[in-house]
Amino acid sequence: MTPSKPLELLAPLSGVLLTLEQVPDPVFSSRMIGDGLCIDPTSQTLCAPLAGVISNIQDTGHAVSVTDDNGVQVLMHIGLDTVHLAGKGFTRLVVDGQRVEAGQALIEFDADYVVLNARSLLTLMLVASGEPFVLLAPEADTVALGQPLMQVSPAQASDAACEEQGDAVFSEPLTLPNANGLHARPAAVLAQTAKGFKATVHLHKQAQRANAKSLVAIMALQTAQGDTLQVSAAGEDADAAIKAVVTLLAQGCGETVEAAPQAAQVATPDTSATLLRGVCASPGSAFGQVFQVAEPALHITEEGAGTSLEHATLTRALLAATEALQALQDKAAGSAQAEIFRAHQELLDDPTLLEQAHGLLTKGKSAAYAWNSATTSTAKLFLGMGNALLAERAADLADVGRRVLKLILGIQDSTWELPERAILIAEQLTPSQTAGLDTGKVLGFVTVGGGATSHVAILARALGLPSLCGVSMQVLALTNGRQVLLDADKGELHLEPDLAEIEALQVEREQQLQRRERDMAQASAPAATRDGHRIDITANVASLQEVQQSLPLGGEGVGLLRSEFLYLDRNRAPSHEEQADTYSAIARALGTERSLVVRTLDVGGDKPLAYVPMDAEANPFLGLRGIRLCLERPELLREQLRAILASAGLARLHIMLPMVSLLSELHLARKMLEEEAQALGLSELPKLGIMIEVPSAALMADVFAPHVDFFSIGTNDLTQYTLAMDRDHPRLASQADSFHPAVLRLIASTVKAAHAHGKWVGVCGALASEVLAVPLLIGLGVDELSVSVPLIPTIKATVRERALSDCQLIARQVLGLEEAAHVREALRQFHAATVDTSPVREN
């Protein structure tokens, strides 16, 4: 081989130079892909650093490599974690195999889009073929496009180029688990491992084959999740190489991948099991038959039957889907549900989705294939953004995608042929699925995923149906029609219930109905324990309508007005006058004798506002939420305070700040409130309190207490922050239980601190609405329970059944227990011992 003359690489971009060590990504800083440097770009067109052939340009346009005639290969990777952008923000100007001149434009990118949507724009230029190089201006800290940047020494015979030795051995086919295929990061890990063997190692995807020791070759395979791959090797250590590479691929090549579904386990459940346990998501019990909610597999043919025909099919399906969603909206039980379907409708009009789908149609693909590709790739993009809200939207997109797909394929929509007395069993239920339910035939729900605050749980409670979640996967293997007994109160699903059990539950149900009637009859009476201790039972509301519903049910005021939902049913943002009118109408409905606690806007990165530009946050639950956001955008809070203050005097007005974790937040907000009240000429300030939902506020309650008029404990957030468990986490949700002694201890100390300063404490979280928790909360000294509207009569009746002294006893006892399940069990026993005398006592 004749030594070629030194090769100069030109700067592919203008920008600020960094060394690889500085790059905050171990794949690059460890040089496992190759040595080189990093540019933080100030230009937006990536140009070729050398003349050669495009050996690989990724479909997503974020990476490209150029190989010159001597085999020097330079890889450029624009940004960090930009593969998740799935091509958005990048325009490819060249294609694979194209010959390019040094300095020729390769990729254009939208720098503003990338910095706002990806981790970083730091761009890597790496000599992937491994030749040594020297920097031409080692002292420079910036570089201009096209400037000579480094000099690569002539290539030496590379050991990777060795010939295939003897017959190749092939592995079994395997399925690629990586969500984004073998992009730079996993490809580098794979190549690194393959290089450790003397044998030649190849990766096969259908007819294509790539040298597994070459990062670029692996990337050029353009693999995607689910692709079937095979590994081959030839040479002395071929078997060992195959074993190592196959194992690595199965484990995700350094990426976290979901374990392959253990189908075998599901298919053969432990037949001896007669009882499955879960978490009660909605109380009650039912004896019914299993109905598995499984979506049928859809068979999609890729090739279309003519562009115009497929085009018409897609258009027709989209139209039909829009109409179906409109019908669902009109029928929807609540405004929140209607809102979901309205958003689904918007998705159907989305230009990006349509563009993608139409693009595939013109390539001769079928309508089903085109639509499916467009929705799944976009859903994948959302999932990869690391944002909980967008991840949920991915589920919505999949939901809509399926709806249209079924219309295209002529499959009946999910109005399942429900049997009578159905107990619906599913891994997870989507809003679309639950919305279309014939609730007359459904007796209960059992799901594998979700927790007590999941969508299906909320829906089940709204329908008054029992629901169990967090049940083992075994439940999915139960045959349709099997008679089962769902006892949500105890968290049990009996697979072989005997007659006695069924009858006992039926009797209990009867009694519950009678009890409900009795509770309703006594709803307007105050809630006082048997020994005369008075508890205020107020309502959690989000609309004037709910306030009006709460009054005949015995609601003694509003303990939580979720102000952000006041604007739900509007197309336009309301003016100050309209907002003020809304608060005033609610206050007027309550009257001067009842309390109204308005919580100020509680939004944040997890539920962003369209009108407040916000940075995407890596961890929105620990970011700018609640009062933090309001203080960051003070006009937002001031405007809301002005509107709330307009209702002063119409009810006993209280203002409550969410997510307070620092005393300074309270002081700042109080100052604003005082200024706004003064500007309006109000002589008397409304009461000002804070939510206790962050452990720091609970632990410092004695410090907060002198500065507030009241506390209200938000048990949902307090639980997730105390236990560091996301309440929507599929695996953790069932453990993120507010009955955990740690949460209860925080409640206990908060109450103690408040009472020491003569302030009252309410509980407005979901815990207050749980019958089981009522004696406990009374015993801990809570003064007010703010509960969901339909439960007001039940909670009031529960208070009346207890004696304060008993409640104090049990509360003290459970604070010393080890875990939530023990607390629940102790409270159940307490309930049986103190109330069970007769659930339907003398009328």
Add this chain to the structure above:
Amino acid sequence: MLDKLKQAFWKALTPDLIAETDTAPVPGLLSAEVLSALGGVDNLKSQQRVALTRVRVQLQEAGRLDEAALKTAGVPGVMVLSGGVVHLITGL
């Protein structure tokens, strides 16, 4: 598309309570010299730290930006984009 989606979900939840000017510059992210090279605090519509190494600012008037002064003020890289958007590369 993302924006549109966010809007679809949250438009209804939110009152149009804040004016565009409300993303008031937070003092401290940028030094006084840098601010003056950008045309003064008044010229800033917004500023945010993005993508590990950058501060993204929106200017009222892009013409008041003084690139040379930014370099002197210790900002090694400046990227001027359309619509008054400017990226200041401030490093890791």
